[in-house]
Amino acid sequence: MIPPVHCYVLSERALVIAWVQRIDPAIAASIRKLQKQLTNQPFEGMLELVPAYASLTVFYDPLRVRNQYATSNSQRWVEAYLWQHIEKEQDQVVTSASRHIEIPVQYGGVNGPDLPYVAQHCGLSEAEVIDWHSRAVYQVYLLGFVPGFAYLGGLNEKLATPRKHTPRQGVPAGSVGIAGAQTGIYPVPITGGWQIIGRTSLTLFDVRENPPARLQAGDTVTFVPIS
């Protein structure tokens, strides 16, 4: 368990618990544990928890906090509550089961129009790009940008490729892309600047499901090439 380093105000109804700002699976695991603990023991007025790479943001209703806990400043009250839980967390061993999800991907061709560019940029053959991309185990750090978009950590640095200069209109849902040292999957059709190397037929976001996103922060992911 890596403890957070500070807590700051985002807005009148959101506080952010921040860790040392780095992409680190151990920090991600600590965030997941605190998220789980707060979900199990919410304070009155706690509304939403949003995990990110090295932070957990807590949205709350100041009126409910003030009324429930007879305080004149909900922000100070919530901050004290959060630190109390963080200290408790230090001594506890919470085992959180992490899920592993395999994502079938058709690389290249119409599904991955930028595969040739990525291969050329990285000085690899297309087959090598597919091999390196599908060999790694990725971790989902956060969902953001668009609904269900998973930020994945663990891309081999050999494959790092800058974003496109001009974003492509109408990137289809399921497109697997690379941007800098990141890889990810577009869950909904949208304009996007990532280099598209393949596509999955899995539905990654469905408003009828609960939760609607197939990938959740904390999951691990591998890509399985299919032809």
Added chain:
Amino acid sequence: MIARVVKAGVLTTVQDLGRAGYRSQGVVVGGAMDGFAHRISNSLVGNSAEWATLEVTFGGLELYFEAESWIAITGHGVAVRIDGTEADCWRPLRIAAGSRLQLAYTGQGCRSYVAIRGGWQVPEVLGSYSTYLPAGWGGYEGRALRTGDVLTYGQNLPPLHPSLNWSLAPAALPAYQTHPTVRVIRGPEWGFFTPESQRAFSRQSHEVLPQSNRMGYRLEARMQKLRTTELLSTAVTAGTIQVLPDGNLVVLMNDAPTTGGYPRIAQVIEPDLSVMAQLVRGNQVQFSLLSPEQAEDKYVQYQEFTRNLEETLVQRLHPTTNVH
């Protein structure tokens, strides 16, 4: 059918209070940009704050009503006509069957809200009626209204008393202006900027740039960073003011992504988002700094004021409870 869209205007979408509980799924909150105007339009016709209203951007909406209805129009920037006769905003309005409602843009302000007694009927998506255009969900078939669309109401409520003829006092409205002062607290990355930039942020006016929409307002500025630290993406929310690489500001609004990685120089307090939502290109914004404690007090006062106003309005709609 209750109403048919004769003209849809520039951009008319169904909105509500937004999607609660899905930020961790990357789902934008959305909802009415001017939350106060949305809520009050609903209470002026006896609806719940959660029910759907039409958000009309730059006017231009024209509706034909097949059945008698009670509506209320709020927000800023439209002149209302019913069958050619001028009508007031911020009051309950009876629309006779066969009438035509027209909203003409006045050139100031941006967004108005049309509530109908019973609420506009659209399917709920992830607990909300709000339209999210980039993904094509929510609201009316996930899109802006078009000519020929047919609207109906969700709940069948008894008609209001026909003699209702009062409007909300102007003093109760947000301070809509073309050069408003908007209150902010310092953001987590305030210290990333030079003292000159910090002073310019809070002492100069910032012009609203054309690239402004439901995701955010771009404002002209020349913020200079002290350090070039790259940030990891963290949660952002409506009102977060980020500094773009070109030194300009973006005030995130309802359709902004749930997370972002640009430095957050400040945060607009929620009560002032309604004022922000009514700005158009060329308007000037000035920021004034509050402490986080002051911001929370303002938020609580604003919520209590709005709730009391909603209750008062709903009570006033029923003459039996309005004993003099």
